[in-house]
Amino acid sequence: MTRYRYNTATTLDGFLADDTDSLDWLLKQDFDENGPGNFGAFMAGVGAQVMGATTYEWILDHEKGAWTYTAPTFVFTHRDLQPVAENITMVSGEPADHRQAIEAAAGEKDVWMVGGGDLAAAFQAAGMLDEVIVSIAPVTLGSGRPLLSAPLDLRLEECDRNGEFLVARYAVVGPLGSR
Ligand SMILES: NC(=O)c1ccc[n+]([C@@H]2O[C@H](COP(=O)([O-])OP(=O)(O)OC[C@H]3O[C@@H](n4cnc5c(N)ncnc54)[C@H](OP(=O)(O)O)[C@@H]3O)[C@@H](O)[C@H]2O)c1
Secondary structure, three states, X not given: OOOEEEEEEEEOOOEEEOOOOOOHHHHOOOOOOOOOOOHHHHHOOEEEEXXXXXXXXXXXXXXXXXXXXXXXXXXXXXXXXXXXXXXXXEEOOOHHHHHHHXXXXXXXXXXXXXXXXXXXXXXXXXXXXXXXXXXXXXXXXXXXXXXXXXXEEXXXXXXXXXXXXXXXXXXXXXXXXXX
């Protein structure tokens, strides 16, 4: 069974980015790339990734147009965005409409839900979200782009510290009230 894993950094008050899509609050933090919750270990299990258009455009801006991900990537957008690499597919509509293609692309590996929070909620509603893995920075923003805009019950599976981050892995149980 394909596992859908939402792995992201977040502020303590549950934001992926501020109101202007800035990650300055995140990029200034110390994080041990070989420590708990490190991305190398996670990415080794990733066969495909999915993200919303804002996240895609942020990556392109931040990487000055370069695309370094090797896994097939599905970008959700209503616009006519041009993929900058052959392994990027632009899609729209319901996550379930693309389930077969995403899972075929992932093969035996996991799907990384990169973000954002509304898309993660849509995937959960479609039964396509198994885990939420967060690296929680010691920051609050008060407002910004939501981590996960759905009321859910989760089960804490693991937690650890990496630098100033609290790293936690949760299993998605279901809509709030499932347990
Ligand atoms: N802290 C972290 O580690 C981390 C991780 C991930 C993301 N981020 C940041 O968090 C922010 C997230 O941005 P966001 O909240 O706007 O979320 P997003 O999911 O990145 O982008 C939302 C956009 O995706 C498109 N979209 C979403 N669902 C769709 C659907 N079902 N069909 C078609 N298009 C769909 C729409 O764009 P269109 O206008 O193209 O239709 C929508 O406005 C970004 O700034 C990103 O860089 C941070």
